[in-house]
Amino acid sequence: MANRKKRTDECVIAIDAGTQSMRAAAIDMRGEVIDIIKTPMAPYVSVKPGWAEQDPEYYWKMLCVTCKKLMNSISFHKNSIKGVSITTQRMTYINVDKNGNPLRPAIVWLDQRKASLGKWPNAPMKFILSALGIRDSILYAICDSEANWLRQNQHKIWENTHKFLLLSGFLTYRLTGEFVDSVGCTVGYLPLDYKKHKWGSKRDMKWKMFPIEPSKLNNLVKPSELLGYITTKASKETGLPAGLPLIAAAADKACEVLGAGCLAPETACVSYGTTTTIDANCPKYVEVVPFFPTYPGAVPGTYNTEVMIVRGFWMLSWFKEQFGATETGIARKNGIAPEALFDKFAANIPASSMGLMLQPFWSPGIVKIPGPEAKGAIIGFGDVHTKWHVYKAILEGLAYALKEGTIRTEKKTGVKITLLKVAGGGSQSALMSQITADIFDLPVERPHTFEASALGAAIDAAVGLKLYPDFRSAVDGMTRTRDRFEPIQKNRDVYKELFEKVYMKMYKRLKPLYEDIRGITGYPAKIKK
16 A cells, blocks of 8 residues: 655655565655555465475566556656665575576575585585584585575576576566676675675685586675666566666665664664564674674675574464464454554563563574574473463563574674664564563664665665765664663563573573484484585
8 A cells, every 4th residue: 555645855766575575665865655555475385395486577576566556656756756776585596597587486585495415515624614613504504505406406497597696686687687786685695705795706615615607696786886777678567767777775684774773883773574683783794603694784885793583573473373363363353463462462461471481493593503403492381371471472582582692793793782773574563672672671762664674775775876975864864763662670670580590591401402302303404424
């Protein structure tokens, strides 16, 4: 639907291609979302267990439909539109021929298929990786690589691939006819030098991990730089004016950091989305977990020190499906979101959920902390506990995990985080925002718009188009606080004790049990030596 506000003299169109929706927003130089269209999308199709794929043409069709609706409903003159920017979900890959036509379905970031290990690493290198404590994680990355799987299992398609694109690169090509992408969107199993923000040198180990022919990779530009211009063909399909400049932005999480107004490392952005993260925007490259890259920020030359919970707010969808059918039906009859009703029930549960503690490792990871053996856990059950205690324990567990990651981030950067900004769908929950403030013992601010990712992309465009002279002035002019949550002392005190005395000890004590479960059941599967 369209959201109409006041007329504007200058604005940009920000396209946000997420996992579950396509958004197109007209955003003015005050950061106001003048008009916005949101089109729901099917996240993926699964033709085999663990596979997650989508027709690339479906993404383009949804973009065209969404942009056309926006252009047909805008409440101001089209001459006010100065440019376009695009942000997308990360790690969704598309193989195309020399004409940009897809050769197979896109492999979506939720895909779980595994490649086989190749000839690298050899035995001596495996010994070195083991000594560094990262052997399993490196091997998992190799096996998780979509490019490696394609080379091994669909050799003919890989051989015919002209470019191996991220979703951002594919949509950019359709809009401009250029095989180019923003380095800010380049997150995944790719041979990128994350420190220098360019494709790696010949000696970079990632070329051995992910042996992609350099000719199959597109050109990279920095956020706020020019990607190209909307072609006549793209204009007819999308309704966007031909000749408009397309300005590079960054991936959705990086754009959320910028759109939330986080420029200095002292202010971190908590994103409560399908994947839950906490990012601080840093001017220097720092690996929070040794040997694992820090992703490019939406501001050129900056880095996002990200700590990620892969199945973050997905856990609330899990709860809704498993335990919330009755309340979901009631909410729909009353025309409210089920999560809003869940929050009302959980608000009556005391801080700490009466001692119910949850570790939110619902999806096996490849990173060192937690390791690939990690599993979810809930401890502290008693006869007083209800499903609403479990619901609140999920919220608290996510905040505990992000706080633990924040402590590691502060140790590595030497910078104390003093303020949190919240973004993502979960930020609409006042309960989640208050829990975050209480557990972190920090003030939490919600930006004036929940469309933080689109706003970040719009800020990149505004700076690139010289509508603002720099990012500091653009952030000052286009972002502001809607509301603020201060820690509640009695909640803060109980959370502090539980975090230090219980949560911080859970993983270390449960790790041997996780490893035993893995050895007995074979889940998650181990990489063979």
